[in-house]
Amino acid sequence: MQNTASELFIIHQDPAFLVVHKPGGLLAVPGRGEDKQDCVVARIRQLLPQMISQPAVHRLDMYTSGLMVLAVTTQAHRHLCRQFEQRQVRKCYIALLEGIIAEDEGEIRLAFRLDPDNRPYQVYDPLHGKMGVTRWRLLAVEGERTRIEFSPLTGRTHQLRVHAAHSLGLGLPIVGDRLYGHGREGEQMLLHASHLAFSHPSTGEPLHFDSPVPF
Numbered sequence: 001m002q003n004t005a006s007e008l009f010i011i012h013q014d015p016a017f018l019v020v021h022k023p024g025g026l027l028a029v030p031g032r033g034e035d036k037q038d039c040v041v042a043r044i045r046q047l048l049p050q051m052i053s054q055p056a057v058h059r060l061d062m063y064t065s066g067l068m069v070l071a072v073t074t075q076a077h078r079h080l081c082r083q084f085e086q087r088q089v090r091k092c093y094i095a096l097l098e099g100i101i102a103e104d105e106g107e108i109r110l111a112f113r114l115d116p117d118n119r120p121y122q123v124y125d126p127l128h129g130k131m132g133v134t135r136w137r138l139l140a141v142e143g144e145r146t147r148i149e150f151s152p153l154t155g156r157t158h159q160l161r162v163h164a165a166h167s168l169g170l171g172l173p174i175v176g177d178r179l180y181g182h183g184r185e186g187e188q189m190l191l192h193a194s195h196l197a198f199s200h201p202s203t204g205e206p207l208h209f210d211s212p213v214p215f
Helices: 040-047 074-085 159-165
Strands: 009-013 017-022 065-071 090-098 105-114 122-124 130-142 145-152 191-199 206-210
Touching (some): 017 040, 040 065, 065 074, 074 191, 105 159, 130 159, 145 159
Parallel strands (some): 065 191
Antiparallel strands (some): 009 017, 090 145, 105 122, 105 130, 130 145, 191 206
């Protein structure tokens, strides 16, 4: 696979797992319907037919680019999922936000849930929502935009997108976000999973992976 920002390619291959670069606009796992079967999992399983049928250890939003981990074996899948569930994995994302932030760093704690009448939109709900926790720091102000590093401590659906856009979060949507911001059809959302650190599922060796930010 070509090593370009717009293509899916393998960054690291191991008998137990893979780390891949997911381009923005490609589903991580299959969705409902024939038109939603093209995804990271389907493409990688074509290359590695010995891989388990459901190898995704975690997911990235369709329009988020960057690092994603896939397990090859059941044992590796179980071990890696446990690391994510127990918050033993360090994840960093880079985003460009619409507007300028005055503070240098902080932590966002917002509970939210799915709006069943407007799927997949997530709504703030302090009573029935699940808590999402994100640490962030300012990297640079670029004209009328702010470059941010996000370090999510939980893995809720659309967590970074909601935490960026909501008035109780940063109050600035991610550039290109059509659901929570002002993104237009065909515009790339500028959110990239740039760093992952976890333990090898077989040996326990500390592993670190980085992906250059394409924006």
